[in-house]
Amino acid sequence: MRIGIVCPYSFDVPGGVQNHVMDLAEALIGLGHEVSVFAPADEDSPLPPYVVPAGRALPLPYNGSVARIAFGPVSTARVRRWITRGDFDVLHVHEPLTMSVSMLAVLSARGPVVATFHTAMTRSRVLAAAQGVLQIVLERITARIAVSALARKVQVEHMDGGAVEIPNGVTVAKFSHATPLPGWPGECDLGEGGTLGFLGRFTEARKGFPILRDAFVELARSRPGLRLLVAGPGDPDDLFDRFPAELRDRVTFLGLVSEEDKARMLRSVHLYVAPNTGGESFGMILTEALAAGTTVVASDLDAFRRVLDGGRAGLLFPTGDAVALRAALVGLLDDPARRAALTACGDQVVAHFDWPVVARRVLEVYAAAIEATDGRVIDQEWAGLG
Amino acid sequence: MPGMWWWVGASLVVGLLAAYLTWTVGRVERLRVRAESAARALDAHLLRRAAAAAVLAERRYGVELYAAARIALDAEPEEREAAENDLTRQLRAVRLDPADPDCEAVIAASRRLALARQVHTDLVRDARAARGRRLVRLLRMGHRHPWPRYFDIDDPTLALPADVPA
Numbered sequence: 001m002r003i004g005i006v007c008p009y010s011f012d013v014p015g016g017v018q019n020h021v022m023d024l025a026e027a028l029i030g031l032g033h034e035v036s037v038f039a040p041a042d043e044d045s046p047l048p049p050y051v052v053p054a055g056r057a058l059p060l061p062y063n064g065s066v067a068r069i070a071f072g073p074v075s076t077a078r079v080r081r082w083i084t085r086g087d088f089d090v091l092h093v094h095e096p097l098t099m100s101v102s103m104l105a106v107l108s109a110r111g112p113v114v115a116t117f118h119t120a121m122t123r124s125r126v127l128a129a130a131q132g133v134l135q136i137v138l139e140r141i142t143a144r145i146a147v148s149a150l151a152r153k154v155q156v157e158h159m160d161g162g163a164v165e166i167p168n169g170v171t172v173a174k175f176s177h178a179t180p181l182p183g184w185p186g187e188c189d190l191g192e193g194g195t196l197g198f199l200g201r202f203t204e205a206r207k208g209f210p211i212l213r214d215a216f217v218e219l220a221r222s223r224p225g226l227r228l229l230v231a232g233p234g235d236p237d238d239l240f241d242r243f244p245a246e247l248r249d250r251v252t253f254l255g256l257v258s259e260e261d262k263a264r265m266l267r268s269v270h271l272y273v274a275p276n277t278g279g280e281s282f283g284m285i286l287t288e289a290l291a292a293g294t295t296v297v298a299s300d301l302d303a304f305r306r307v308l309d310g311g312r313a314g315l316l317f318p319t320g321d322a323v324a325l326r327a328a329l330v331g332l333l334d335d336p337a338r339r340a341a342l343t344a345c346g347d348q349v350v351a352h353f354d355w356p357v358v359a360r361r362v363l364e365v366y367a368a369a370i371e372a373t374d375g376r377v378i379d380q381e382w383a384g385l386g
Numbered sequence: 387m388p389g390m391w392w393w394v395g396a397s398l399v400v401g402l403l404a405a406y407l408t409w410t411v412g413r414v415e416r417l418r419v420r421a422e423s424a425a426r427a428l429d430a431h432l433l434r435r436a437a438a439a440a441v442l443a444e445r446r447y448g449v450e451l452y453a454a455a456r457i458a459l460d461a462e463p464e465e466r467e468a469a470e471n472d473l474t475r476q477l478r479a480v481r482l483d484p485a486d487p488d489c490e491a492v493i494a495a496s497r498r499l500a501l502a503r504q505v506h507t508d509l510v511r512d513a514r515a516a517r518g519r520r521l522v523r524l525l526r527m528g529h530r531h532p533w534p535r536y537f538d539i540d541d542p543t544l545a546l547p548a549d550v551p552a
Contacts, residue, residue, distance in 0.1 A: 139417060139512040143505045162504050368501035371427035372509060373420065 001366065003028060004088035006079075007039035008100030011047060017094055017118050019259070020147075023171055025050055027359035038082050038101060054078055054101050071099050079104045090114060090366045096137055106140050112369035114362075116145040117163065142369040145362065148282050164365055168284055169358035172350055175263045175291035184268035186227065193225035194333040197269030197294070199262065199285060200232045202239055208275030208299065213242055214322035219329060220247050226333075231257045231265050266292035270339070271332055274298040277320055283307045286314065287353045290346035295339045297328055313346040407525070414516050414528045421513035421534040424506040428537060431502040432470060433459065435495040435542070439473060442488045451476050467539050474542045482544065493544055500543045510534045 007021040018039070025035045029050065041053040054075060079101055083091065088111070093102040096115045106113055144163035146152035152165045188194040196216060202209040212228075220226045230239060231254040240248050257265055266272060272289040276299055283303045289296050290307075296314030298304040308314040315332060317324045332339055351357065436458040443452035454469075454476040461469040477496065482489040513534040516522065 135515075139516070142420075142509070143501070144508070162508055164501065164504060364498060364501055368427070368498070368505050371430070371502065372424035372505045374423055 001090065001363070002034045002086065002088045003036070003366070004083065004086045004091045004105075005035060005037045006091070006093040006102045006105040007037060008093075008095045008098045008102040009040070011039050011041040011051060011053075012045055020118070020168060021094060022048065023169055023355050024359060024362065027169065027171075027355035028363070030356060031359060031363070033363075036082070036086050036088075038079065038105065040101060052082055054082075071101070071104065075101055076104050076108070080108050083108055090370055092116065092362075092366070093141075094118065096141065097134065103137055106137050109140060112142045112366075112373040113140055114143045114145065114365055114369050115141045116147065117151045118147050119151065142372055143365050145365055166358060166361050166365070167353060168282065168287075169355035170284070170287045170291050170350065170353045172291040172354045174259075175266060175288055176293055178260070178263035178267045178292065180268040181264055184229070185270050187225065188270050188333055188336070190334050192223060194223070194271070195227045195229060195269045196329065197229045197265065197272045197289075198231070198275075199257075199265065199272075202230060202232060202234055202242075206277050208277045208320070210242075211275040211277075211299075211320060211322045211325060212273050215326040215329060217244065217247060218322075219326050220250055223330075223333075226250065227252065229265065229269055230254065231262065262288070263292060266294050269294060271329060272296050273325070273329075274304065275325065276301060276304070287350055290314070290343075290350040291353075293343050293347070295332060295342050296346065297325070297332065307349070309345065309349050312342075313349040314342055410519075410522060411527050414513075414522055417509070417513040417516045418528055418531055418534060421506075421509045424502075424509040425534075425537070428499075428502045428506045431495070431499040432466075435492070435499050436470075436473060438488075438491045438495045439477060442492050445488055447480050451480060467537065470539045470542070474540055477544060496542050496544045500541060503537065503539065503542065506537060510536050 005021055005025055007018060009015055009017050011018055021037060021039070025037050025048075028035050035050050037048075037051045038054055039051060040055065041047055041051065043053050043055070045053075047053060055078060083105065090112045091105060091109050092114045093105050094116045095118055096102045096106045097117075106115070145166050146163040147166065147168050149165060152163045185195040186193060196212070198209060198212055200207045200209070216226070216228050220228075228251045230251065233256045236253050236255070239253050240251065243251055254261070254265060266289050272286075272292075272294045274283070274286060274289075274296065278301065283298075283301075283306075286296055286298060286304060286307045290313060296308065298308060298314055298316055299319040300316040301319060304314075305311065305316060308316065315328050317328045332342075436455045440452060440455035440459070443449075443455055454473045458466070458469040458473045474496075477492060482493055484490050484493060517528055517533060522528070
């Protein structure tokens, strides 16, 4: 199948949508399809071979934040040229309601259009002022995908249409094959040793770092050799000030890490702890920890319970309860067999989030969009679904 | 000469109005054609599912499932929604093993049918919204064609996708 994918945000800056588009494109190419990705990027920036740059994106204040987007007559001409040359069977646009090349592509498209909605944004202020434009964009879309239950709910309630829920994928091989950091995770024996991991902004209340800190401090005093590995944005002094002086040498801070180092970090710990107190819609980091083969201990939030298959693939503790977390940590650090059982189940769970599996579900939506456009019916084999 | 400007202004307005009406006629027609294509695709997937269910019934589950599949295949248009819902109920009542190729064919056909139904519903909604606009009704655009119809059946998905445990 010839597939054209449009990403609204510049590839010059990292971001969730950009990563999603790249991973999806690579998974589709891996399944034997021809993929071209159109995205704003500087012409001289290093890009994967399947990306066609749409030109530099301008930083513009938009919808409450600064977005780097490309929009205007020059971008329109480039989008049209790319679509004409690409001769795609299906066009897949991401976030088509942002003022971006995604919207331009939808308006220029002739054939089947699949749209993926990432955020749970209802509608932008710019578009609220032009309801008619919104309708014209939406009615050119053939099939809609939402990446989370929340994004799907917005589609149903505010945009007057359904959407197929297909979750974000995770490239399992990238995590399962990552090399642990030198010297990690170290020994973990009965009553001593063991390594805990935390990834995220430790200053942000809903990430729940203080809960892990309390549990770690109590446990480290009675358990020699216990270590904590922290990664994420923030000031090191600010982090170490939170720990008593005698325990500071048992805490290691990596700072902000790249995607590659994130995988290595997750492979470097015995237990990955997600003490979040709320505000998580999906729990991407848990699927990544499972992909790395690391045992997960997480607060009992709806999103986490769903990813961890109700607690079969990872241990859930009552949200916000540092004492319960400490008990859970002791139990798991002293019981390698239980850790192995949880990660074995984690492998099964994460297989459903592996990109090739997720990409096959996306391909079925492509097939549905193509069929709805010209009425023919596509064989499973032709779409690479067999 | 104010009279000339009056004529220029008037012809500009008429021109714009004509362009808007032409565009609207095209839009109504485009959405109608698309809803019809979606209906054909939905029809094809309904037939595929019923056929796959009939094959499975012949091999394994016997009379009731076979009858439901036959009735769905032969249903008159006005009875078809009920017949398809009945087939969905019958399929949910049997245990389908994804490792068995006949079962897998039914599961895959149901999944594709669920997508076709979703897309058809959205496209019919768009087509009806365009057709229902006041100007479109006033000028009787597209009146030579019947209104696009919804196909109102239950979600035919058989099992929850494994990654969304309830």
